[in-house]
Amino acid sequence: MYNLFQSRGKFQKDLFSAGTDTTSSTLQWATAELLHNPEILSKAGEELSQTIGRGNTVEESDIPKLPYLQAIIKETFRLHPAVPLLLPRKAEADVEVKGFTEDFSMIIFLFYEKEKKNLLQYDSWRLLIATRITTMISCNLMHTYHFAIKKIFGIIFFCLTWLLIQALHVISRSKAIPKRLPPGPKPFSLIGNLLELGDKPHKSLAKLSEVHGPIMSLKLGQVTTVVISSADMAKEVLQIHDQHLSNRTIPDALRAHRHDEFSLPWIPVSTRWRNLRRICMEQIFSNKTLDANQAIRHMKVQDLLADTHQSSLNGEAVDVGRAAFKTTLNLLSTTIFSVDLADPNSDTAREYKEIVWNVMKEIGRPNLADYFPVLKKVDPQRVRHRLAVHFGKILELFDRMVSQRLHLREVCGSKTNKDVLDTLLNISEENSEEMDKTKIERLFLDLFVAGTDTTSATLEWAMAELLHNPEALSTAKAELEQVIGKGNSVQESDIPRLPYLQAIVKETLRLHPAVPFLLPRKAQVDVEISGYIIPKGAQVLVNAWAIGRDRRSWDNAKSFMPERFLGSEIDVKGLNFELIPFGGGRRTCPGLLLAIRMLHLMLGSLVQAFNWKLEDGVKPVGHG
Numbered sequence: 001m002y003n004l005f006q007s008r009g010k011f012q013k014d015l016f017s018a019g020t021d022t023t024s025s026t027l028q029w030a031t032a033e034l035l036h037n038p039e040i041l042s043k044a045g046e047e048l049s050q051t052i053g054r055g056n057t058v059e060e061s062d063i064p065k066l067p068y069l070q071a072i073i074k075e076t077f078r079l080h081p082a083v084p085l086l087l088p089r090k091a092e093a094d095v096e097v098k099g100f101t102e103d104f105s106m107i108i109f110l111f112y113e114k115e116k117k118n119l120l121q122y123d124s125w126r127l128l129i130a131t132r133i134t135t136m137i138s139c140n141l142m143h144t145y146h147f148a149i150k151k152i153f154g155i156i157f158f159c160l161t162w163l164l165i166q167a168l169h170v171i172s173r174s175k176a177i178p179k180r181l182p183p184g185p186k187p188f189s190l191i192g193n194l195l196e197l198g199d200k201p202h203k204s205l206a207k208l209s210e211v212h213g214p215i216m217s218l219k220l221g222q223v224t225t226v227v228i229s230s231a232d233m234a235k236e237v238l239q240i241h242d243q244h245l246s247n248r249t250i251p252d253a254l255r256a257h258r259h260d261e262f263s264l265p266w267i268p269v270s271t272r273w274r275n276l277r278r279i280c281m282e283q284i285f286s287n288k289t290l291d292a293n294q295a296i297r298h299m300k301v302q303d304l305l306a307d308t309h310q311s312s313l314n315g316e317a318v319d320v321g322r323a324a325f326k327t328t329l330n331l332l333s334t335t336i337f338s339v340d341l342a343d344p345n346s347d348t349a350r351e352y353k354e355i356v357w358n359v360m361k362e363i364g365r366p367n368l369a370d371y372f373p374v375l376k377k378v379d380p381q382r383v384r385h386r387l388a389v390h391f392g393k394i395l396e397l398f399d400r401m402v403s404q405r406l407h408l409r410e411v412c413g414s415k416t417n418k419d420v421l422d423t424l425l426n427i428s429e430e431n432s433e434e435m436d437k438t439k440i441e442r443l444f445l446d447l448f449v450a451g452t453d454t455t456s457a458t459l460e461w462a463m464a465e466l467l468h469n470p471e472a473l474s475t476a477k478a479e480l481e482q483v484i485g486k487g488n489s490v491q492e493s494d495i496p497r498l499p500y501l502q503a504i505v506k507e508t509l510r511l512h513p514a515v516p517f518l519l520p521r522k523a524q525v526d527v528e529i530s531g532y533i534i535p536k537g538a539q540v541l542v543n544a545w546a547i548g549r550d551r552r553s554w555d556n557a558k559s560f561m562p563e564r565f566l567g568s569e570i571d572v573k574g575l576n577f578e579l580i581p582f583g584g585g586r587r588t589c590p591g592l593l594l595a596i597r598m599l600h601l602m603l604g605s606l607v608q609a610f611n612w613k614l615e616d617g618v619k620p621v622g623h624g
């Protein structure tokens with residue numbers, strides 16, 4: 001057996017070298033098969049000697065009388081067709097074969113199964129289609145590597161099918177999601193729509209949105225910006241697509257002292273951001289902590305009342321804005337590190353107040369580097385440079401305060417727990433990874449910047465609206481008198497019993513959100529909203545000012561009517577998207593509870609303690 005196989009292999013090899021002649025190759029295979037099957041060989045020999053006789057030669061005319069010989073030839077054709085793929089055909093027109101319709105430019109190869117009995121049964125052949133195969137493969141090669149090639153074609157076929165499915169998928173997706181920006185005003189070539197911003201961008205963009213809709217795109221210099229101006233669209237951004245729209249575009253100025261890398265409002269959503277937020281929500285601004293340190297805020301509000309009383313005794317008008325800023329600063333600084341930072345007799349306090357004020361000014365200043373990123377290196381208006389100076393001073397001040405407290409704790413030999421600084425130092429002693437001196441100082445910077453002007457501006461607006469609406473003022477006064485009683489001072493714990501005062505604060509925040517565009521968001525991926533695409537990298541501004549005045553959500557939207565909130569469930573906590581002065585979703589303002597307490601405490605106290613009127617000669621003006 002072994003020898004036979006060996007000799008057959010050698011025989012085949014010799015015969016193959018003779019070329020691709022189909023007849024000789026079939027004869028060679030027939031001979032090889034007979035050598036491999038001696039029984040068949042002897043049966044064929046018997047038939048020949050019986051039919052032709054020994055010594056006579058075989059004539060073509062004898063073939064019909066030799067059925068066994070015919071059968072051997074057919075069997076050889078079946079097992080060893082000389083042209084396994086036949087010769088390639090080309091369809092001259094679309095031809096449907098078993099449900100497949102093929103382009104006539106395709107080349108069709110026919111493979112057939114080895115097991116099939118009948119050479120002529122085409123329906124048992126497997127059809128494989130290869131598009132535009134340009135490489136000619138020699139017949140011999142095909143013959144020798146028949147099955148390997150079959151596999152390769154199988155793989156190619158599979159890959160092509162897979163690619164086709166993917167392409168169809170992409171095409172159908174791109175059909176389903178029109179890749180188009182929200183509508184918006186036509187931008188100029190270099191400056192885009194910068195000129196449309198005007199000096200009150202929240203108002204200008206609210207006006208533009210009346211033309212272009214509640215989701216609108218603009219080009220601010222080189223920055224693609226999407227502006228949101230309705231409660232429904234705000235819900236899409238702040239809640240539904242919150243996951244991809246929670247990071248920020250960072251104003252260039254904030255890169256001073258690399259503050260953008262430390263700052264809670266600006267760092268991207270990450271483990272570090274979550275830790276900082278958790279500390280804020282659980283340790284600094286929780287109701288429990290705020291209840292524990294409300295007495296110090298009460299004291300600071302008594303100072304505000306004393307100052308105001310002094311002004312009235314002197315017959316001077318009270319600058320509510322300044323008084324509000326000073327008191328808010330004091331409320332924050334006593335809450336955070338038990339120091340009165342707005343004390344007029346302290347040099348540190350005066351310096352501090354000025355720095356905070358300057359920081360606000362620089363951050364609020366429009367900066368070309370934010371609209372033309374190529375200018376970031378140059379800092380053309382020197383905003384980052386000036387902010388770096390202010391940051392440097394304030395961080396130095398915080399550094400002194402933290403060092404003093406650390407020293408005090410060392411001397412006392414025990415942990416104190418009287419304010420936010422103590423809370424943070426306790427955390428850092430337990431886990432220095434989570435909190436350390438630098439992180440504490442950076443967090444303080446954020447809290448002061450985020451908390452001071454926002455709260456004091458809201459208080460100033462509330463007082464302005466009350467002076468403009470004497471009926472609302474007298475209703476508030478009556479409520480305070482009834483609930484607190486004459487001569488008693490307002491406490492934070494009284495707030496739940498003062499629904500009209502709460503309604504005034506909500507109405508003020510609706511009409512005058514201190515951060516009209518919230519803080520800017522940045523799309524992490526393409527986000528589809530309402531059939532439009534907010535492209536990856538675009539800046540998203542939610543116009544809380546426009547939403548608070550949207551006629552679709554509010555009756556008499558421009559009027560100051562605190563009554564609208566009486567008996568209403570609508571709150572400012574970020575769940576009612578028609579009222580979002582503190583933002584919404586995972587980046588909602590963490591200082592909300594403190595801000596709300598400070599606002600009610602200051603406003604309630606001022607309204608209760610004095611009879612207010614506008615300074616002589618000043619006329620109330622409507623707000624637009």
Ligand code: HEM
Nearest residue numbers: 265450451454455514515518519582583584587589591595
């Ligand atoms: C009336 C007062 C205030 C208003 C109207 C206000 C408003 C806001 C708004 C709109 C945001 C951005 C939310 C968003 O992107 O969705 C924000 C963020 C923030 N606010 Fe306030 N805020 C006020 C008071 C405060 C106070 C008192 C503090 C702390 C002392 C504070 C600390 C912060 C911080 C740290 C962030 C950044 C949160 C983050 O990005 O994760 N805010 N605030």
